[in-house]
Amino acid sequence: MGLIEIIYVVVGAIIGAASGYALHRYISSKRIADANELAKRIVEEARKEAQAQKKEILLQGQDEIFHQKRELEHEFKERERELKARDRKMQEQGERLEEKLEKATEKEHEVLAAEKELTRRERHLADMEEQISSRIDEQERRLQEISGLTAEEAKSRLFEDIESRTRHEAAKMIRLIETESKETADRKAKEIIANAIQRYAGDYVGEQTVTAVTLPSEDMKGRIIGREGRNIRALEAATGVDLIIDDTPETVILSAYSPLRRQVAKMALERLIQDGRIHPARIEDIVRKCEQELDVQIREVGEQATFDAGVHGIHPDIVRLLGQLKYRTSFSQNVLQHSLEVAALCGMMAAELGMDIKKAKRAGLLHDIGKAVDHEVEGPHAIIGADIAKKYNESKEIIHAIAAHHEDTPPKSALAVLVQAADGLSGARPGARKELLENYVKRLEDLENIATGFEGVAKAYAIQAGREIRVMVNSDNVDDDQTYMLCKDIAGKIEKNLTYPGQIRVTVIRERRAVGFAK
Numbered sequence: 017m018g019l020i021e022i023i024y025v026v027v028g029a030i031i032g033a034a035s036g037y038a039l040h041r042y043i044s045s046k047r048i049a050d051a052n053e054l055a056k057r058i059v060e061e062a063r064k065e066a067q068a069q070k071k072e073i074l075l076q077g078q079d080e081i082f083h084q085k086r087e088l089e090h091e092f093k094e095r096e097r098e099l100k101a102r103d104r105k106m107q108e109q110g111e112r113l114e115e116k117l118e119k120a121t122e123k124e125h126e127v128l129a130a131e132k133e134l135t136r137r138e139r140h141l142a143d144m145e146e147q148i149s150s151r152i153d154e155q156e157r158r159l160q161e162i163s164g165l166t167a168e169e170a171k172s173r174l175f176e177d178i179e180s181r182t183r184h185e186a187a188k189m190i191r192l193i194e195t196e197s198k199e200t201a202d203r204k205a206k207e208i209i210a211n212a213i214q215r216y217a218g219d220y221v222g223e224q225t226v227t228a229v230t231l232p233s234e235d236m237k238g239r240i241i242g243r244e245g246r247n248i249r250a251l252e253a254a255t256g257v258d259l260i261i262d263d264t265p266e267t268v269i270l271s272a273y274s275p276l277r278r279q280v281a282k283m284a285l286e287r288l289i290q291d292g293r294i295h296p297a298r299i300e301d302i303v304r305k306c307e308q309e310l311d312v313q314i315r316e317v318g319e320q321a322t323f324d325a326g327v328h329g330i331h332p333d334i335v336r337l338l339g340q341l342k343y344r345t346s347f348s349q350n351v352l353q354h355s356l357e358v359a360a361l362c363g364m365m366a367a368e369l370g371m372d373i374k375k376a377k378r379a380g381l382l383h384d385i386g387k388a389v390d391h392e393v394e395g396p397h398a399i400i401g402a403d404i405a406k407k408y409n410e411s412k413e414i415i416h417a418i419a420a421h422h423e424d425t426p427p428k429s430a431l432a433v434l435v436q437a438a439d440g441l442s443g444a445r446p447g448a449r450k451e452l453l454e455n456y457v458k459r460l461e462d463l464e465n466i467a468t469g470f471e472g473v474a475k476a477y478a479i480q481a482g483r484e485i486r487v488m489v490n491s492d493n494v495d496d497d498q499t500y501m502l503c504k505d506i507a508g509k510i511e512k513n514l515t516y517p518g519q520i521r522v523t524v525i526r527e528r529r530a531v532g533f534a535k
Contacts, residue, residue, distance in 0.1 A: 187497035190504070227270040227278045229285050237261050239294050240268065240285070250296035254303040257281040273391055275343035276314075280306050314339030321352060325359040325381045327374070331408040337388040344387050351387050354442050358383055361438035371430060379417040379435050382410070386418075398424045440480075459516060466509050467522075470502060484521040485510075491528040499526045 231237065241248050241261065248259050256277045260269035270281045283306040288294050291302075315332075318339030322330055330338075341352035362380035366373045386393075386401030393400050402419035417435045420427040427433050460478040467476030467487045472494040476487045487506060489499060503524040510520055 187501045191500060227282055229268045229270060229282055231266045231268060231289065234266060236289060237268070242294065246296055247294050247299065250299045251281070251285070254300050255281040255284065276310065276340060279343060280310055283310065317342050317352070321356060321381070325356055325377055327359065327378045327381050334382065334385060334404065334408050337385055337404065340388040341384065346387065351384050355381050355384050357442040358435065358438045361441055362434055365434055365438065371434070375413065376431060376434055379414050379431055380438055382414065383418050383421045383435050383439060396422065396424045398422045459514065462514055463510065463520070466513065467506050470506060472498070472502065482516065482520070484523065487522070487524045489524060489526050491526050494526060496526065499524050
């Protein structure tokens with residue numbers, strides 16, 4: 017290659033480089049201009065967007081300011097109304113206080129005027145009292161001069177005279193009133209008895225007609241009730257006893273008036289609990305067996321009672337009724353035990369009197385036989401017992417003694433009186449009806465002390481096992497009318513201070529004796 021070619025190549029390279037540089041510069045300037053234009057557009061759009069956001073923010077702020085302004089105005093109006101209401105109340109209270117103040121002022125003036133008037137009256141009364149006191153003293157001096165007695169002596173004589181007259185008049189009036197009241201005594205007595213029955217029948221029935229059966233667990237109650245109550249219905253139907261299953265833990269209550277039915281139900285229920293098989297068919301079978309067993313036990317108890325009393329030849333049905341008395345109580349005293357005691361007492365008294373001992377024991381043992389069926393037959397148990405004895409061919413003396421032991425029939429034989437006395441002794445002896453000997457003796461002592469504490473009483477005796485108190489009075493100090501008053505006073509004090517079963521008869525005796533000597 018020649019020099020010229022090399023020059024051409026160099027020149028061409030230089031020209032190419034220059035043209036490339038110019039082209040690059042042109043392209044670069046073009047790009048810069050485009051970039052500047054883009055930047056201007058972006059800045060312009062950003063400025064517009066910022067202006068829009070600024071306007072929106074300003075509008076939101078104006079809205080918030082407007083809402084706050086409305087809320088503040090509303091709150092201001094509410095407070096303004098409250099303040100106006102308070103102002104009105106304050107004004108009204110002020111007016112009322114002013115009225116009260118005016119009234120209080122008026123009352124104060126009235127009170128002051130009343131005090132002045134009272135002071136004036138007190139002074140006037142004081143003057144009058146002084147005048148009256150001086151006059152009374154003057155009259156007393158004149159009376160003492162006339163009568164020759166002091167004021168205290170005259171008062172005591174006057175009071176004694178008034179007291180004596182008043183007591184005699186009161187005694188006569190009381191006797192007259194009680195004489196008139198005897199016409200209505202029967203009706204009043206029936207009313208009192210009816211009220212007593214109404215008040216105490218519920219408690220007595222609850223105590224005497226309920227038996228509790230203990231269960232091994234609470235789960236047993238559900239088994240006794242059975243599905244839909246069929247077991248409990250079957251047991252009630254078979255025994256005639258109401259089963260009460262309540263919240264009492266591990267206990268079932270059997271309720272029935274007849275103690276025999278309760279005993280059958282108790283035996284059957286205990287046996288079913290022990291056996292564990294409780295269903296209607298099994299219940300009926302167990303109840304039937306228990307009735308048979310109880311009937312055998314009752315006969316054995318009756319036979320044992322006749323053997324213990326030494327009485328033989330009694331009809332088997334009466335023996336069975338005697339056995340039933342084991343499940344009967346009277347004033348918490350077992351009737352069968354009471355009958356055995358009466359038989360023993362009748363035998364001892366008959367031996368002392370030379371009467372027929374066997375007949376006396378027989379009458380004493382059978383005297384309460386009517387109580388075995390008195391809940392099934394109407395009438396007094398003495399009459400019911402006499403009818404039973406007559407039915408089974410007992411002797412007329414035995415029948416009469418049974419009927420007359422509570423005076424439902426007047427006693428007409430020594431045997432009837434004997435049974436009556438033995439019955440009273442057995443029921444009234446200490447301990448027979450849950451009364452301790454110490455309490456019994458103390459009650460008798462209290463009775464006598466109450467009676468002897470009255471003026472004019474000479475002696476007092478508690479008799480009839482504390483059912484009667486006999487009071488002997490001094491005839492010189494107590495007259496007939498005072499005797500009547502004394503009887504009432506003693507009875508009233510006994511009712512107030514003592515607690516006792518039944519009633520206590522108070523008998524006041526005034527006896528005047530004239531003693532002379534023939535020489």
